[in-house]
Amino acid sequence: ETVLTQYPATLSLSPGERASLSCKASQSITTYLAWYQQKPGQAPRLLIYDASNRATDIPARFSGSGSGTDFTLTISSLEPEDFAVYYCQQRGTWPLTFGGGTRVEI
Amino acid sequence: QVQLQESGPGLVKPSETLSLSCTVSGDSISNRVYYWGWIRQPPGKGLEWIGSIYPSGTTYYNPSLKSRVTVSLDTSTNTLSLRLSSVAATDTAVYYCARAREGPSPTGYSYYGMDVWGQGTMVTVSS
Numbered sequence: 001e002t003v004l005t006q007y008p009a010t011l012s013l014s015p016g017e018r019a020s021l022s023c024k025a026s027q028s029i030t031t032y033l034a035w036y037q038q039k040p041g042q043a044p045r046l047l048i049y050d051a052s053n054r055a056t057d058i059p060a061r062f063s064g065s066g067s068g069t070d071f072t073l074t075i076s077s078l079e080p081e082d083f084a085v086y087y088c089q090q091r092g093t094w095p096l097t098f099g100g101g102t103r104v105e106i
Numbered sequence: 107q108v109q110l111q112e113s114g115p116g117l118v119k120p121s122e123t124l125s126l127s128c129t130v131s132g133d134s135i136s137n138r139v140y141y142w143g144w145i146r147q148p149p150g151k152g153l154e155w156i157g158s159i160y161p162s163g164t165t166y167y168n169p170s171l172k173s174r175v176t177v178s179l180d181t182s183t184n185t186l187s188l189r190l191s192s193v194a195a196t197d198t199a200v201y202y203c204a205r206a207r208e209g210p211s212p213t214g215y216s217y218y219g220m221d222v223w224g225q226g227t228m229v230t231v232s233s
Contacts, residue, residue: 031217032216033217034217036153036219038153043225044202044220046219046220048219049218049221050211053216056221087152087153089219089220091206091208091217094166095155095167095168095169096143096158097155098153101152101153
């Protein structure tokens, strides 16, 4: 099983600041990684697929990078609506796994 | 526009079987471009993948749940189903269904993620 470790667990930032969220895989998953955003009471929303591609209607301030075992989600300038929990998820190997999440808070 | 809607009992007794359905509208579950899955989230915790099924019928399950889980497709009703047997309090969670895609791409092969999710349904296991 591929374990995904996300850090930090919590990121305290202000609107307008840059956020960098990390996701480390226990083995290589090439670029088969997705990022999701989840707000309270809502289902997760796909942000990034294949490590670096923005999903439909996702603003350009969200970007993803990385391959192999190390991945990063960057939010270039935080908007008030970006404060949420972010999860990475891999499809490099079965079973599918999610990271534990990073909470981005004010 | 593709929409997924979960349904099922909100309360299940310990040791019984949890059964949920996910009705898909706006797309056919037989569309071989996609596959379908279930994910759950205990209150206040992270996301846990339960299992996935391809239109061919091939299934993959979380090893920690494999002995208790069955995921299936009903093409006549365009519905995805989940059965989880011998439930306990630790199975209390919001259960989501989702659509996923992967396949050939200009870069070789790509994972396009879980792009459509249902709103989720809360299931409580309690006597």
